[in-house]
Amino acid sequence: MPASITLVGRLFHKPETKQAGSSSITKAKIPCDVGFGDKKTTTWWTIEVWGVSGQRLAQYTDKGDVVMFSGEPSVREYTKQDGTKGFSAEIKNASWGFTPKPAQVETNVAPDSKPIDFDREDLPF
Numbered sequence: 001m002p003a004s005i006t007l008v009g010r011l012f013h014k015p016e017t018k019q020a021g022s023s024s025i026t027k028a029k030i031p032c033d034v035g036f037g038d039k040k041t042t043t044w045w046t047i048e049v050w051g052v053s054g055q056r057l058a059q060y061t062d063k064g065d066v067v068m069f070s071g072e073p074s075v076r077e078y079t080k081q082d083g084t085k086g087f088s089a090e091i092k093n094a095s096w097g098f099t100p101k102p103a104q105v106e107t108n109v110a111p112d113s114k115p116i117d118f119d120r121e122d123l124p125f
Helices: 051-060
Strands: 005-010 016-020 023-034 041-050 066-079 085-098
Touching: 005 023, 016 051, 023 051, 023 066, 041 051, 041 066, 051 085
Parallel strands: 041 085
Antiparallel strands: 005 066, 016 023, 023 041, 066 085
């Protein structure tokens, strides 16, 4: 059984679809951060979605959309232009889905309103 990974992130750019023989492949890119401050690192994941599912990804998503991807993780080694080795984190044969959008909260507070003054002892709970 192959390994599987699930990532949720914002699309770095609009997914791009290309023909690959009799099928099509759609590629997307998402960043995943680990840590914070000076210790924060970002791994850029390239996502490959094949066929109709990939075409729908390209059709219904855009840069900045939050999307969930699941698939087979892969690390590809390549040579950079300066001759050093580089690594590319990829998810192959991915499936995808939208993530729920957070509810937007509307506040109907007048700009000049003041906080209510009350005694906590008066609360029934």
